[in-house]
Amino acid sequence: MSGPPPISSPPLVVVVGAGPAGSRAALSAARCGARVVLVDSEARVGGRYERQPAAVTDGVIASATHPLELAIASQPRIEHVARATVWALEPGPAPGRHLVHLQQGPADDRGRPPRTLTADALVLCTGAFDRVLPFPGWELPGVVTAGAARTLAEGQRTAVGARAVVSGTGPFLLPAALSLLDVGAHVLGVYEAGNPARWLRSPAAVLRDGGPGRLAELASYAAGLARGRVPYRTRHAVVAAHGRDHVEAVTVARLDAGWHPVPGSEQRLAPVDAVCVGYGFTPQLELPLAAGCAVRDGRVVVDGRQATTVPGVYAAGELTGIAGAQAAAAEGELAGLAAVADLAEHAWATAGGAAAGGAADRAAEGAGTGLAPPPPARVASAAARVRSGQRFGQALARAHPVPGGWRGWLREDTLVCRCEEVSYGELRDAVVARGADGMRALKLACRAGLGACQGRMCGRSTAELAAAFLGSPVADPYATDRRPLAQPIRLGDLAGPPDEPGDVPPDVTPDVTPDPPVSPDTR
Amino acid sequence: MRVLRKEREEDGGADVVVVGSGIVGAACAESLTRRGAQVLVLDRGPLAAGTTACGEGNLLVSGRAPGPALALAQASLRRWPRLLAALREELGPGRAECEYEAKGGLAVAMDDASGAALRAFAAAQRAAGVDARELAPGEAAAFEPHLTRRVRAAVHYPEDAQLQPVLATTSLLAAVRARGGRIRTGVEVTGVETGRDGRRIVGVRTSEGRVPCGAVVNACGPWAGQFAAAAGAPLPVVPRRGTVLVTAPLPHGTVRHTVYDAGYVRAAGSTDAALHVATVVEATQAGTVLIGSSRRRAGFDATLRADVLRALARGAARLFPVLGGVPVMRAYGGFRPYTPDHLPVVGEDPRRPGLWHATGHEGAGIGLAPATGELLAELWAGEPPHVDPEPFRAHRFGPARPFRHSL
Numbered sequence: 063m064s065g066p067p068p069i070s071s072p073p074l075v076v077v078v079g080a081g082p083a084g085s086r087a088a089l090s091a092a093r094c095g096a097r098v099v100l101v102d103s104e105a106r107v108g109g110r111y112e113r114q115p116a117a118v119t120d121g122v123i124a125s126a127t128h129p130l131e132l133a134i135a136s137q138p139r140i141e142h143v144a145r146a147t148v149w150a151l152e153p154g155p156a157p158g159r160h161l162v163h164l165q166q167g168p169a170d171d172r173g174r175p176p177r178t179l180t181a182d183a184l185v186l187c188t189g190a191f192d193r194v195l196p197f198p199g200w201e202l203p204g205v206v207t208a209g210a211a212r213t214l215a216e217g218q219r220t221a222v223g224a225r226a227v228v229s230g231t232g233p234f235l236l237p238a239a240l241s242l243l244d245v246g247a248h249v250l251g252v253y254e255a256g257n258p259a260r261w262l263r264s265p266a267a268v269l270r271d272g273g274p275g276r277l278a279e280l281a282s283y284a285a286g287l288a289r290g291r292v293p294y295r296t297r298h299a300v301v302a303a304h305g306r307d308h309v310e311a312v313t314v315a316r317l318d319a320g321w322h323p324v325p326g327s328e329q330r331l332a333p334v335d336a337v338c339v340g341y342g343f344t345p346q347l348e349l350p351l352a353a354g355c356a357v358r359d360g361r362v363v364v365d366g367r368q369a370t371t372v373p374g375v376y377a378a379g380e381l382t383g384i385a386g387a388q389a390a391a392a393e394g395e396l397a398g399l400a401a402v403a404d405l406a407e408h409a410w411a412t413a414g415g416a417a418a419g420g421a422a423d424r425a426a427e428g429a430g431t432g433l434a435p436p437p438p439a440r441v442a443s444a445a446a447r448v449r450s451g452q453r454f455g456q457a458l459a460r461a462h463p464v465p466g467g468w469r470g471w472l473r474e475d476t477l478v479c480r481c482e483e484v485s486y487g488e489l490r491d492a493v494v495a496r497g498a499d500g501m502r503a504l505k506l507a508c509r510a511g512l513g514a515c516q517g518r519m520c521g522r523s524t525a526e527l528a529a530a531f532l533g534s535p536v537a538d539p540y541a542t543d544r545r546p547l548a549q550p551i552r553l554g555d556l557a558g559p560p561d562e563p564g565d566v567p568p569d570v571t572p573d574v575t576p577d578p579p580v581s582p583d584t585r
Numbered sequence: 586m587r588v589l590r591k592e593r594e595e596d597g598g599a600d601v602v603v604v605g606s607g608i609v610g611a612a613c614a615e616s617l618t619r620r621g622a623q624v625l626v627l628d629r630g631p632l633a634a635g636t637t638a639c640g641e642g643n644l645l646v647s648g649r650a651p652g653p654a655l656a657l658a659q660a661s662l663r664r665w666p667r668l669l670a671a672l673r674e675e676l677g678p679g680r681a682e683c684e685y686e687a688k689g690g691l692a693v694a695m696d697d698a699s700g701a702a703l704r705a706f707a708a709a710q711r712a713a714g715v716d717a718r719e720l721a722p723g724e725a726a727a728f729e730p731h732l733t734r735r736v737r738a739a740v741h742y743p744e745d746a747q748l749q750p751v752l753a754t755t756s757l758l759a760a761v762r763a764r765g766g767r768i769r770t771g772v773e774v775t776g777v778e779t780g781r782d783g784r785r786i787v788g789v790r791t792s793e794g795r796v797p798c799g800a801v802v803n804a805c806g807p808w809a810g811q812f813a814a815a816a817g818a819p820l821p822v823v824p825r826r827g828t829v830l831v832t833a834p835l836p837h838g839t840v841r842h843t844v845y846d847a848g849y850v851r852a853a854g855s856t857d858a859a860l861h862v863a864t865v866v867e868a869t870q871a872g873t874v875l876i877g878s879s880r881r882r883a884g885f886d887a888t889l890r891a892d893v894l895r896a897l898a899r900g901a902a903r904l905f906p907v908l909g910g911v912p913v914m915r916a917y918g919g920f921r922p923y924t925p926d927h928l929p930v931v932g933e934d935p936r937r938p939g940l941w942h943a944t945g946h947e948g949a950g951i952g953l954a955p956a957t958g959e960l961l962a963e964l965w966a967g968e969p970p971h972v973d974p975e976p977f978r979a980h981r982f983g984p985a986r987p988f989r990h991s992l
Contacts, residue, residue: 163891496680497768498633552910554908557895557902
C-alpha cells in the first residue's frame with residue numbers, strides 16, 4: 063500500500079527543552095500514554111528556573127533528587143536525552159509529522175552521535191535568552207547577562223566578580239542580584255531602567271494572575287537586597303562601561319520615561335569588575351521558524367491550547383511570551399495534553415471513526431494507539447492557569463517596556479555587534495548610505511549578526527536601530543532569527559561516516575582551529 | 586538616444602522602470618543612468634533581499650563551456666574591475682567597496698576519468714580565450730596546501746574572482762541615486778499598461794498606483810517568469826533551489842581559491858529537476874568558508890533538507906579533509922532563475938514592445954550582471970552591442986506569440 067507510513071504506536075511526542083514548560087509537556091503527554099523523547103542541552107532537567115546544581119563527581123551526574131527530576135526519571139514512557147542539541151528540523155513523512163535531527167554529548171566534542179527522531183507531534187519549549195542592549199563598553203570582559211551571572215552563582219557557586227552592578231529592567235534582575243550576594247560578591251547597586259511601580263499599582267492583578275506566591279517572592283527579594291544593603295534605583299541604568307582589558311568602572315545615569323539619559327545625572331562608579339545586564343528576554347525562535355510557525359511581536363503564535371499555526375507543532379513557555387515559571391509549566395502541561403488529544407483524534411479519524419463512546423474514548427480505543435484521552439477537567443484546569451499566566455505576562459510586559467531612548471546611549475564607535483565588531487556608525491552607514499533596508503541585506507552589508515552568535519545577541523537591537531534610521535519597521539524583522547541550522551555542527555559530523563575508506567583519512571589532524579566560539583547565550 | 590519626456594517626470598514616471606533591486610536590476614539601472622536615462626527601480630521586498638543575498642559572489646569563467654554564456658562571462662569579468670574603479674571615482678572608496686578579490690579558481694578531479702574530461706574541457710576553453718592552466722601533479726598542493734592529496738588533475742583559472750553581492754548591488758544603486766535615479770522598495774509592480782496599439786508599454790501598475798514609463802525592465806530573477814506572464818509575454822524562467830553552508834571563521838589562507846570538483850560543470854549543466862550536488866569551496870574576506878553547490882527544482886519550496894546539507898558537507902570534507910573538524914555556523918538557501926537552455930534572457934521582447942528582460946542567469950547573476958546591464962543599455966540606446974545579443978533574445982523559446990490583450 064502506498065501513502066505515508068502510519069504513525070507509530072504508541073505515537074511519539076518529541077519535546078525540545080526540559081525547562082518548566084518542556085518537563086510538564088513531557089509528563090502530561092506520557093501520562094496519557096504517548097511515548098516521549100525529551101531533548102535538552104543541559105545534563106539535568108529543570109531549565110533556568112528549576113535548575114539543578116551541576117553535581118558532577120568524577121564525571122558521574124548525581125542521581126535524581128528534585129521532585130520534577132524524579133517524576134521524569136520514574137515515568138517509563140519518557141526518554142530524557144540530555145546534553146543534546148537539535149540542529150535541524152525537517153518536514154516528516156506526512157503532514158503534521160517532523161524529522162528532528164539531534165546530536166548528543168558535550169557541545170564541543172567531535173563525533174557527537176547523531177540521531178534523527180520522527181515526531182508524530184512536536185512540542186517546542188526552547189525558552190528565551192537574556193536580552194542585552196548595546197552601550198559603550200558592553201564588549202568588555204566582565205560585562206555579562208544577568209542570567210549568566212545567576213547561572214554561574216547557582217550552578218558553580220562562583221561570583222562573576224567581586225564588585226558587581228546589575229542593570230536592566232524586569233523582576234528577574236532581583237534574583238540575579240541575590241545570587242551574587244549569596245556567593246559573596248559585593249553588589250554596588252541594582253539599576254532598574256523602568257518604573258515598575260506602575261505594575262505594583264495594581265497588586266490585585268498580580269495576586270490574581272501571578273498567585274499569592276508572586277508578591278511574597280518579590281517581597282523576599284526586596285528584603286534580601288535590604289539585608290545586603292544593596293541600593294535599588296528605578297529609572298536608572300548603566301549607560302557605559304569603562305576599562306582597558308576588563309571592565310573597571312561604569313557610568314550610571316538617570317533616565318526619563320523614554321529612557322533618554324537625563325543630562326548631568328551621570329555618575330561614575332568604580333572600581334567595578336562585573337556588570338550584569340538584562341533587558342527582558344528574547345524568545346529562541348529558530349526551531350519554530352524552521353517549522354514554519356507564525357511569529358508575531360517576537361513571539362510564537364499559539365491558540366488556546368498551545369497549538370501553533372503548523373499542524374503537529376505546539377509551543378509552550380517563553381516562546382509564547384515571558385510570564386515566569388508557573389505560567390510556563392501550565393502551558394507545557396496544556397501543550398502535552400493537546401498533542402495527545404490531537405494524535406488520538408487523528409488516529410481515530412484514520413481508523414474510520416467507527417467505534418462507539420465519547421469522542422476522546424473513541425479516539426483512543428478505536429485506533430488502538432494506547433493513548434488515554436486527557437481528562438477534560440485537567441485540560442480545563444491547565445487552560446485556566448495558562449490564561450491567568452498570560453494576563454500576568456501581559457502585565458509584566460506592560461510594566462517593563464523597552465522604550466527607544468537607549469539609542470541615545472550609543473556613540474559613533476559603540477559596537478552594535480560584538481562578534482563581528484560592527485559599530486553603530488557602520489550600521490547607520492549600511493542603512494542610510496547603502497540603502498540596506500531589510501535585515502537580510504543589512505547583515506551582509508555591514509556584517510552585524512553574521513558572527514558566532516548569529517544575531518542572537520544583536521539581531522533584535524539591530525532591527526530596532528535600522529527601523530529608527532528608516533522611520534518605519536524593517537520588512538523582514540525575523541531574518542536574523544531564521545537559522546535553518548539551529549545549532550553549529552561540525553562539518554565532519556554533518557557529513558557522516560565516509561562512503562569509501564580513505565575518503566576522509568582518519569590520520570589527518572586538522573591544524574586549523576576556528577576562532578574561539580563566543581557563546582551566544584552566556585547565561 | 587531616448588530621453589525623458591517632461592510629463593513623465595512630473596507625474597512620477599521615468600524613462601525606464603526597473604523591476605527588481607538585485608544585482609541584475611542594479612547593473613541595468615547603473616548602465617541606463619550612465620546614458621542619461623531617468624530610471625526608477627522598484628522592488629516589492631527590501632533592497633537586494635532575494636537571490637542576490639543568497640549567493641556566494643562568484644565571478645567565474647572556469648565553469649563555462651565555449652559558447653554565448655562564456656562570451657558574456659568573459660565580457661563581464663573584464664568589466665567588473667573597471668566598473669568598480671569607475672564607481673570608486675564617482676562615489677568615493679567607501680561606497681564602492683565590495684570585497685572584490687581576483688583570487689582565481691581551481692578545478693580539480695579526483696579520479697582519472699574526470700581528470701581526462703577536465704583537461705579536455707580546459708583545452709576547449711583555452712581555444713575560446715580562457716586562461717586555463719593545467720597544473721602538474723603535485724603543483725595543486727602549492728596552490729592549496731590543505732587540498733586532499735587524492736587530486737588527479739587540476740586546472741588553475743587566474744581570471745576567476747569573487748565579490749560580496751549585496752555590497753556590489755548597493756554600490757551600483759548608490760551610483761544610480763547619485764545620478765538622479767530613484768529607488769523604491771516595498772512597492773510591487775502588478776502589471777503593465779499598453780498604449781493605443783494594445784502592445785507598446787506606456788506604464789506599469791504598482792501597489793501604489795500607476796507609473797508612466799517608456800520601458801520596463803524585468804529583472805525579477807527567479808520571479809521573472811511570473812512577472813513576464815503578468816506583462817503578457819510568458820518566459821520559461823523557474824526557480825532552482827541552492828543551499829550554502831558557512832563555517833566558523835578560519836585562519837586566512839586555509840582556502841585560497843574558489844576550489845571546485847570538476848563534476849560541477851556537469852551538475853550546473855543538468856536540466857532535470859532532481860537534486861544535483863557539485864562541491865564548491867571558497868573563503869570570504871571575513872575568514873568564513875562557503876560551501877556549495879546544490880541544485881534542485883521544486884518551485885519556491887524553501888524547506889531545509891538534511892540530505893542536501895549532508896551531501897554538501899561530504900563534498901567539502903572530500904576536497905578539504907581539514908574542514909571535517911570545523912563547525913558549520915549557518916546554512917542558507919536561495920532560488921536561481923533557471924532557463925531550460927541555461928542562457929539568460931536579455932533584451933526587448935518583440936511580443937510587448939517596451940518590455941525588456943534581464944533575467945535567467947541561474948547561478949551566475951553576480952558574475953554576469955555588468956555585461957548584462959551594459960548590453961541591455963546599449964540595445965536600449967541604439968548603440969552597437971559589445972556582445973552578440975542574439976543567443977539571449979526573449980523569443981527563442983518558441984514562436985513569437987503576439988498578445989492582443991494586456992493582463
